[in-house]
Amino acid sequence: xxxxxxRESYEIQGKNYDKAGEVSGEIKVxxxxxxxxxxxxxxxxxxxxxGEMNVVMYAHRGTLTLVLTDRDINLEIADxxxxxxxxxxxxxxxxxxxxxxxxxxxxxxxxxxxxxKKNSDEFRIESEVGKGTFVFAxxxxxxxx
Amino acid sequence: MKLHEIRDLLQCEVLAGEDNLxxxxxxxxxxxxxxxxxxxxKSKELMITGLTNIQSIRTxxxxxxxxxxxxxxxxxxxxxxxxxxxxxxPVLVTxxxxxxxxxxxxxxxxxxxx
Numbered sequence: 001x002x003x004x005x006x007r008e009s010y011e012i013q014g015k016n017y018d019k020a021g022e023v024s025g026e027i028k029v030x031x032x033x034x035x036x037x038x039x040x041x042x043x044x045x046x047x048x049x050x051g052e053m054n055v056v057m058y059a060h061r062g063t064l065t066l067v068l069t070d071r072d073i074n075l076e077i078a079d080x081x082x083x084x085x086x087x088x089x090x091x092x093x094x095x096x097x098x099x100x101x102x103x104x105x106x107x108x109x110x111x112x113x114x115x116x117k118k119n120s121d122e123f124r125i126e127s128e129v130g131k132g133t134f135v136f137a138x139x140x141x142x143x144x145x
Numbered sequence: 146m147k148l149h150e151i152r153d154l155l156q157c158e159v160l161a162g163e164d165n166l167x168x169x170x171x172x173x174x175x176x177x178x179x180x181x182x183x184x185x186x187k188s189k190e191l192m193i194t195g196l197t198n199i200q201s202i203r204t205x206x207x208x209x210x211x212x213x214x215x216x217x218x219x220x221x222x223x224x225x226x227x228x229x230x231x232x233x234x235p236v237l238v239t240x241x242x243x244x245x246x247x248x249x250x251x252x253x254x255x256x257x258x259x
Contacts, residue, residue: 021203028207038188042209046183049207106196106204111180118184 002069006034012055012062014081017105020056023064024049034068040141043119044073047137050112051077057102058082059132072121075137083129091117091125146170146255148212148235151191154253155239155246157214160226162235168211173255175247179204185258186210193246197221199228206232216243 008030010023027048031041048064055062059081067074084090091113098108117123122138149166152159159166174185175193179200182192186208193214194201202225205213213229215221218240229236239246 018199021200021207024207025203038209045207049203050180050183105198106177106179106194106200109178109180111178111184115180115184 002071004067004069006068007065009063009065012052012059012064012079014056014058014060014062014079016056020053020105021049024052027066030066031073036073036141040073040139043139044075046119047075047116047139050116051075051135051137053105053107054112054133055079055081057098057105057107062132071142072138072140075135075139077135077137078132079134080132083131083133084125084127085129087125087127146250146253148191148237151214151250152237154249155214155237155241157237157239160220160236160238161229162212162233165233165235168235170211170255172258173247173250174210174258175243182210183208187258190258191250191255193243195219195243197225199225201225202229202232202234202236205229205234211235212237214239214246216241216246 024045028045059079062079065076089095093114094110096108096110102108120137121140124136127133148168170191171189173191174182176182177196182204188209190210191212192205192210195216197215197219212235215238
């Protein structure tokens with residue numbers, strides 16, 4: 001069994017573009033201070049940032065929970081929002097439902113979820129239309145050592 | 146190529162990180178799409194973009210690129226430059242358009258990430 005070493009939860013506000021990315025920035029500083037190697041840190045913060053941006057862009061609010069164990073880093077992103085009707089389609093590179101406002105922010109080109117999946121060793125999405133979305137991502141600490 | 150060589154080549158103005166221009170640049174990623182930057186960025190890399198909002202620097206920090214270059218003379222707001230200084234990311238701006246910037250740097254031996 002993996003031993004849990006640290007658990008931190010962060011609130012994310014939907015539609016707050018000024019603060020978008022702050023949680024991921026905090027996580028980067030935290031992981032660097034903990035001495036996590038650069039390759040794994042980068043994978044975790046890319047997953048966190050894309051996930052955080054999705055909550056900001058699409059949902060009303062959300063929570064990102066980071067769990068560090070002696071073997072891996074797990075990210076759980078849960079939001080209250082519109083949900084994803086077709087997860088398979090959402091995971092296709094290039095598919096996007098973004099608004100002009102989101103594209104002006106430099107996001108919404110259909111690469112967010114594929115980027116998250118690519119940088120994770122385990123990746124899972126559950127979603128209920130009209131309620132919200134839950135994303136789980138695991139990054140193994142020894143996988144890229 | 147050193148960042149100060151790129152500054153001279155593209156006639157850039159330095160908006161942040163004046164004391165940090167000796168950094169070595171090995172590759173380039175150029176896009177206005179931040180997820181594309183995140184997908185292809187590496188360390189020792191120059192990020193070229195026309196997007197000047199706070200997310201451009203946030204993305205540069207998360208992706209771990211070495212410097213940001215804004216094209217077409219687009220200047221970010223002061224709060225964006227201040228944020229880059231806080232994150233110790235050099236920021237340059239040139240009047241050249243993205244296509245020409247990429248052409249000049251490619252001719253000098255810099256390549257993208259594929």
